[in-house]
Amino acid sequence: MKIGYRTIKTAIGTPVAISIAQLFGVTNFVTAGILTILCIQPSRKKSFLSAWHRFFACVLAILFSFIFFETLGYNTLAVGLMLLAFIPTAVFFKITPGIATSSVITLNLYSAASMSVGFILDQFLLIIVGIGTALLLNLYMPSLDKDLKEKQDKLEINFKIILNEIAIYIRNKNVSWDGKEITETEEVLEVAEDLVERDRENHLLRNKHPYRDYFKMRTRQFELLQRMLPLVSKLPNKDSISEKIAVFFDDLSESVQPENTAELFLDELEQLRKDFNQEELPDTREEFETRANLYRLLTEIEDYLLIKKKYKKSDIKGRTGNKNIKN
Known part of the structure; x- marks a missing residue:
């Protein structure tokens, strides 16, 4: 069984992102690993687009979470209503790939039952570490010239x-x-x-x-x-x-x-x-x-x-x- 470059990058990037997040001492440090997994893409272009979608979606999710949780309280009804408003907004801004990622951040905020400035900064740090690690790994893409030449010859x-x-x-x-x-x-x-x-x-x-x-x-x-x-x-x-x-x-x-x-x-x-x-x-x-x-x-x-x-x-x-x- 052949192991692809995307699998190798995921295997390397996930523990690296988690370790960096731990070094910074942020809570929910495993979130950085999840963000890295979601941002590893098969091409540089898709990687940059994925990073942008997820970053924008996470920022938007934090804003929606603040509004709904601080207004309705930290309960499951607030989570449902927040998602009911957030998902159509993400679709409108064409950042649907970031919905899953931002949901992780939303649940972090919900589980913390707090929207302090320090905790929000922690979440931003997790986003930067997770997405940044994936972007750095995706700067290297193996050449496809050999594969293309083989297809041409065939x-x-x-x-x-x-x-x-x-x-x-x-x-x-x-x-x-x-x-x-x-x-x-x-x-x-x-x-x-x-x-x-x-x-x-x-x-x-x-x-x-x-x-x-x-x-x-x-x-x-x-x-x-x-x-x-x-x-x-x-x-x-x-x-x-x-x-x-x-x-x-x-x-x-x-x-x-x-x-x-x-x-x-x-x-x-x-x-x-x-x-x-x-x-x-x-x-x-x-x-x-x-x-x-x-x-x-x-x-x-x-x-x-x-x-x-x-x-x-x-x-x-x-x-x-x-x-x-x-x-």
């Missing part, structure tokens, strides 16, 4: 296999492929999207992410590959155009590498269209439907290539593009 392999299997099927209607790469690709894209978002939130001053466009491009291309599969299954067993399309998919499979360019394949696709238009007109309904499916397939392939062209600059004649984005 996608490249799967795309090659899918394109190659399409070519094989067009030639001999081979149905032995189990299609596991389709499911794997869906999972990889989903995980990669989450990793990119987390990595973006760990770099608060970086506007663009080097892998974001790549995975966005692959997601759109994968959608087109899924739409191609039913069309491929309807192609005839023996047909000159079908064989040329099979060769095209073979070449496309081998081209899932940086040095290949979409422009070259778009030119080849244009030639395929010309060959397609030179074919004799269909005589039967079945031949007409086959021809229509071939035309739709060529359109899907063109869209597949145009997506790549949109996200990556041409590599032809010295023009360079994003190194992370491949054909």
Whole structure:
């Protein structure tokens, strides 16, 4: 079982926060540990937002507690009414993540049955220690570049296999492929999207992410590959155009590498269209439907290539593009 960084930070931060609170001699020092647990987040951005929500909510809770407890007394009815007023207010200010944290402070005040200046200062110290410890720990976030590169490499392999299997099927209607790469690709894209978002939130001053466009491009291309599969299954067993399309998919499979360019394949696709238009007109309904499916397939392939062209600059004649984005 793998232990994540968030678990390690929680295990370190909780006792540290409690120890610091004890050193300051504040009451309810375990509250500092609870605040640290609640503030440990998977990214720097979420950590800062979490800290702000919880600090604001705690300050608001202290104010509401003072009003309700000092007015109605330290009893359970006052606690209920206080929460009835506080929670909608927290929702209004969009600090709902801080409700649980502030409830701990509220219960501390309730159990103390006192709202002295000294005790309120104790609570503020607990808030600062607990939230501050979590923020310091969350300044360190492990790099996700290795994980993102692994997802990229896996996608490249799967795309090659899918394109190659399409070519094989067009030639001999081979149905032995189990299609596991389709499911794997869906999972990889989903995980990669989450990793990119987390990595973006760990770099608060970086506007663009080097892998974001790549995975966005692959997601759109994968959608087109899924739409191609039913069309491929309807192609005839023996047909000159079908064989040329099979060769095209073979070449496309081998081209899932940086040095290949979409422009070259778009030119080849244009030639395929010309060959397609030179074919004799269909005589039967079945031949007409086959021809229509071939035309739709060529359109899907063109869209597949145009997506790549949109996200990556041409590599032809010295023009360079994003190194992370491949054909």
